[in-house]
Amino acid sequence: MFDISFENAKLFKDCVDAIVNLINEGEFEISSEGITLRAMDPSQIAMVDFKMPKKACSSYKVEGDVKIGVNFEDLSRVMGRARPEESLNLKLKDSRLEMTFKGKFTRRFNLPLLDIGGTVPKEPKIEFDANIKLNASVLKDSLKDASLVSSHVVLSIDKNSFVIEATGDRGDVLIETKKEETVVIAHECTNNAKAMFPLEYLNDILKGADSSTVITLYLKTDAPLKVEYPVGQAEIVYYLAPRIENV
Amino acid sequence: MFDISFENAKLFKDCVDAIVNLINEGEFEISSEGITLRAMDPSQIAMVDFKMPKKACSSYKVEGDVKIGVNFEDLSRVMGRARPEESLNLKLKDSRLEMTFKGKFTRRFNLPLLDIGGTVPKEPKIEFDANIKLNASVLKDSLKDASLVSSHVVLSIDKNSFVIEATGDRGDVLIETKKEETVVIAHECTNNAKAMFPLEYLNDILKGADSSTVITLYLKTDAPLKVEYPVGQAEIVYYLAPRIENV
Amino acid sequence: MFDISFENAKLFKDCVDAIVNLINEGEFEISSEGITLRAMDPSQIAMVDFKMPKKACSSYKVEGDVKIGVNFEDLSRVMGRARPEESLNLKLKDSRLEMTFKGKFTRRFNLPLLDIGGTVPKEPKIEFDANIKLNASVLKDSLKDASLVSSHVVLSIDKNSFVIEATGDRGDVLIETKKEETVVIAHECTNNAKAMFPLEYLNDILKGADSSTVITLYLKTDAPLKVEYPVGQAEIVYYLAPRIENV
Known part of the structure; x- marks a missing residue:
C-alpha cells in the first residue's frame, strides 16, 4: 500500500523523462526511505540508477516495501499531460497505478x-581516474558537433583538459576544454583516462537534463562511463559501457 | 452577382478554417441576409451548419440568391495566405470566385x-437534456488526456458534473468537472445524458476554435451531440452522431 | 597556403548557406583579392557567382592563388554548428580544410x-531591360502565393508595375506591385520584360536572404533572370534560365 503526493507534478514528470529515454520497462521500489529504480536498457549497454528521497514528496505513506512494474512509455505519456501548477497523487488501486492530477479540476488516470x-542489476564498482563537471548545454552541444562525422566519440581527461574527439569519412572533430576555462565547474584527474562511447546513448542519457543542469562525468580508461545529475531533489546516475576496439 | 468585402480578411479565414476541418466540398448560399452553408462530412457522421450575417461584412452587395460550390481545401490554402491587416473582397467573375487581398500591395486569386x-441536409430536431459551456482550451486539453488510452470518449452530464471518460488497453482516464468549478461557464441539466463519440471528429470540430472561444455542448443520451461556437460575428454549429454499442 | 580569420563565424556561415541551396560541390578560389566561387547547379539551370572581398575578413594571408574543392553539404553542416560570438579561422592542413571556432572553448573541424x-563557367553577358529592388520578405511571400496554383511563375516589369503571375488547375494568382508602392525600393524599365521561371529554383535562390535583405532582380524577355543580394560584406549573384514555352 502507498499513497504519495507531489505538490507539483512536474518533479515526477522530470524523473520519468530522465528514465524513459533509456528504459522501456522497469520496477519502482517504494520503501519507507523513498522511491528507487535500477534497470538495464534493452540492449544491456546502459544502466539507470534512480533515487528519490521521501522528502521530495509533499506527503508520503507506505506500508511495507512495494514494487510496481511500469511501462515507461505509457507512464511518460500520462506524465506528459501534467499541467503547470498541478499536484499529483499516486496510489495502488485494484493492481493498477492510480494517478490523480488536481488543478482547475480533477483528472484521474489508471x-x-x-x-x-x-x-x-548490481551497481558496478569502479574506481574512476578522472571526473569533470559541466553544464548539460555545453556537453550536449559538443556531442552535436561530434555527430557531424561519427556515431561514436572518444572522451578523454588529463591533468589540463577534457577532450571530445570524433573521426569519420566526412572529416574529424576535436573539442578541447581546458581546465581553467569558465565552462568547467570542476576538473579532477589522478590518472589520464580515455574511452569511446556511442553517441546515441550519450544523447539519450542527457535528454532528461535541461541546459542549466550540472552534469558530472566519471571516466576510467576503457571502463564504463558514469554520468550523474540531479532531477529536482532526486538523483539519477547512468552507467554506459565503453566500446573497446579490437586490435 | 455579389460583391462582398471584409475589412479584415482574418474573419473569413477563421470561418473557412472552422469548416475545412470536416468538409471537403460545400456550397455557400449568399442571400440578402448573409452567407450560410450546411453540409455533411464525407463519412456522413458529422454536419456543419454555418451562418454569417450580412453585418459581419464591411460592404455587402448581392443580387438574388447565389450558390457557389467550393473546394474547401483550395479555399483554405488561399485564405491561409491572408496577412495581418489585409482586407478581402469576394466577387463572382467568369464563373470563378475572385478573391482580392489588399494591404501593402494587391494580390488577386481566382x-x-x-x-x-x-x-x-436538414437541421436535426433534437430536444437536448443537458448542456455545458466551457472554454475551448479546457475541452481540447481533456480530449488529449482521453486520447492517451482510446479513440472514443464517453461524455456525460448530470446535475452536478460534466464527465469525460475513456478506456483502453493502456489504462483508463476520467476527467470530472464539477458544476461549481471556475472553468464551467454554464451548466444545465434536466435529465442525465450520456453518449459516446469518436475523438477524431471532436478534435476536428474544435480545431477552428481558439483557446478562449466559449464552446457550448448539447447532450442527450445516445443522440447526436451539438457543438456550437462563435467565429467572430459568425456562428458555427456542428452535429456529431453518437456511437451506440451493440449489446 | 592561406590563413584567414573571421571575427564572427556567422558571416561565413551566411555565405555558405546562400551557396549550398543550389550547389552540391564547388571550388573556392582564394587569391590576394578575396574569395570567389562560380558554379552551375547540378541540373545546369542556375549559376552562382559569389565574391567575398579580403576586407570582409579580420585577417587574411594568402600565398599564391589557391583552389579548394568542397562538398557544400558537409561544409554547411559544420558551419551550422557555429555559435553566436564565435570567431572562425580557415587554414589548409594536410590537404584538408581546418576550421577552428573559438568562443568559450576551442572546437576544430577538419x-x-x-x-x-x-x-x-563564364558569367553570362546580358543587357537587361528592367530591374526592381524589393525586400526579400516581399518576394518570398509572393512566391508562396504563386506556389498555391503552379510550380512556375511569370515575372514581368513594365513602366508602372512589377507583376508575378501563376496559373494552374486550382486557380490563378496575380500579384501586382505598383512602382510607387512603399515596398518598391527601386524600379527601372527601359523596355517591358517578361519571362517564366521555376518556383523551386527561385525559392532556393532566396533561401539565403533574410527578410530585410534587399534583392535586385534583373529581367529581359525570355532571357535568364539575374538575382543579386549582399551577404554581409560579400555579394552573391544568381542566374536562372527561363522556361520558354514551345508554340
Whole structure:
C-alpha cells in the first residue's frame, strides 16, 4: 500500500523523462526511505540508477516495501499531460497505478502494472581516474558537433583538459576544454583516462537534463562511463559501457 | 452577382478554417441576409451548419440568391495566405470566385467553382437534456488526456458534473468537472445524458476554435451531440452522431 | 597556403548557406583579392557567382592563388554548428580544410577536400531591360502565393508595375506591385520584360536572404533572370534560365 503526493507534478514528470529515454520497462521500489529504480536498457549497454528521497514528496505513506512494474512509455505519456501548477497523487488501486492530477479540476488516470520479476542489476564498482563537471548545454552541444562525422566519440581527461574527439569519412572533430576555462565547474584527474562511447546513448542519457543542469562525468580508461545529475531533489546516475576496439 | 468585402480578411479565414476541418466540398448560399452553408462530412457522421450575417461584412452587395460550390481545401490554402491587416473582397467573375487581398500591395486569386447540386441536409430536431459551456482550451486539453488510452470518449452530464471518460488497453482516464468549478461557464441539466463519440471528429470540430472561444455542448443520451461556437460575428454549429454499442 | 580569420563565424556561415541551396560541390578560389566561387547547379539551370572581398575578413594571408574543392553539404553542416560570438579561422592542413571556432572553448573541424577540376563557367553577358529592388520578405511571400496554383511563375516589369503571375488547375494568382508602392525600393524599365521561371529554383535562390535583405532582380524577355543580394560584406549573384514555352 502507498499513497504519495507531489505538490507539483512536474518533479515526477522530470524523473520519468530522465528514465524513459533509456528504459522501456522497469520496477519502482517504494520503501519507507523513498522511491528507487535500477534497470538495464534493452540492449544491456546502459544502466539507470534512480533515487528519490521521501522528502521530495509533499506527503508520503507506505506500508511495507512495494514494487510496481511500469511501462515507461505509457507512464511518460500520462506524465506528459501534467499541467503547470498541478499536484499529483499516486496510489495502488485494484493492481493498477492510480494517478490523480488536481488543478482547475480533477483528472484521474489508471495505468495497468507489469509483472516484471527477475533480479535487479548490481551497481558496478569502479574506481574512476578522472571526473569533470559541466553544464548539460555545453556537453550536449559538443556531442552535436561530434555527430557531424561519427556515431561514436572518444572522451578523454588529463591533468589540463577534457577532450571530445570524433573521426569519420566526412572529416574529424576535436573539442578541447581546458581546465581553467569558465565552462568547467570542476576538473579532477589522478590518472589520464580515455574511452569511446556511442553517441546515441550519450544523447539519450542527457535528454532528461535541461541546459542549466550540472552534469558530472566519471571516466576510467576503457571502463564504463558514469554520468550523474540531479532531477529536482532526486538523483539519477547512468552507467554506459565503453566500446573497446579490437586490435 | 455579389460583391462582398471584409475589412479584415482574418474573419473569413477563421470561418473557412472552422469548416475545412470536416468538409471537403460545400456550397455557400449568399442571400440578402448573409452567407450560410450546411453540409455533411464525407463519412456522413458529422454536419456543419454555418451562418454569417450580412453585418459581419464591411460592404455587402448581392443580387438574388447565389450558390457557389467550393473546394474547401483550395479555399483554405488561399485564405491561409491572408496577412495581418489585409482586407478581402469576394466577387463572382467568369464563373470563378475572385478573391482580392489588399494591404501593402494587391494580390488577386481566382478559384474555379464546383458544380455541387444535390439537396442541402436538414437541421436535426433534437430536444437536448443537458448542456455545458466551457472554454475551448479546457475541452481540447481533456480530449488529449482521453486520447492517451482510446479513440472514443464517453461524455456525460448530470446535475452536478460534466464527465469525460475513456478506456483502453493502456489504462483508463476520467476527467470530472464539477458544476461549481471556475472553468464551467454554464451548466444545465434536466435529465442525465450520456453518449459516446469518436475523438477524431471532436478534435476536428474544435480545431477552428481558439483557446478562449466559449464552446457550448448539447447532450442527450445516445443522440447526436451539438457543438456550437462563435467565429467572430459568425456562428458555427456542428452535429456529431453518437456511437451506440451493440449489446 | 592561406590563413584567414573571421571575427564572427556567422558571416561565413551566411555565405555558405546562400551557396549550398543550389550547389552540391564547388571550388573556392582564394587569391590576394578575396574569395570567389562560380558554379552551375547540378541540373545546369542556375549559376552562382559569389565574391567575398579580403576586407570582409579580420585577417587574411594568402600565398599564391589557391583552389579548394568542397562538398557544400558537409561544409554547411559544420558551419551550422557555429555559435553566436564565435570567431572562425580557415587554414589548409594536410590537404584538408581546418576550421577552428573559438568562443568559450576551442572546437576544430577538419574537412576532406574534393578534386573538382573542370572549367569555371563564364558569367553570362546580358543587357537587361528592367530591374526592381524589393525586400526579400516581399518576394518570398509572393512566391508562396504563386506556389498555391503552379510550380512556375511569370515575372514581368513594365513602366508602372512589377507583376508575378501563376496559373494552374486550382486557380490563378496575380500579384501586382505598383512602382510607387512603399515596398518598391527601386524600379527601372527601359523596355517591358517578361519571362517564366521555376518556383523551386527561385525559392532556393532566396533561401539565403533574410527578410530585410534587399534583392535586385534583373529581367529581359525570355532571357535568364539575374538575382543579386549582399551577404554581409560579400555579394552573391544568381542566374536562372527561363522556361520558354514551345508554340
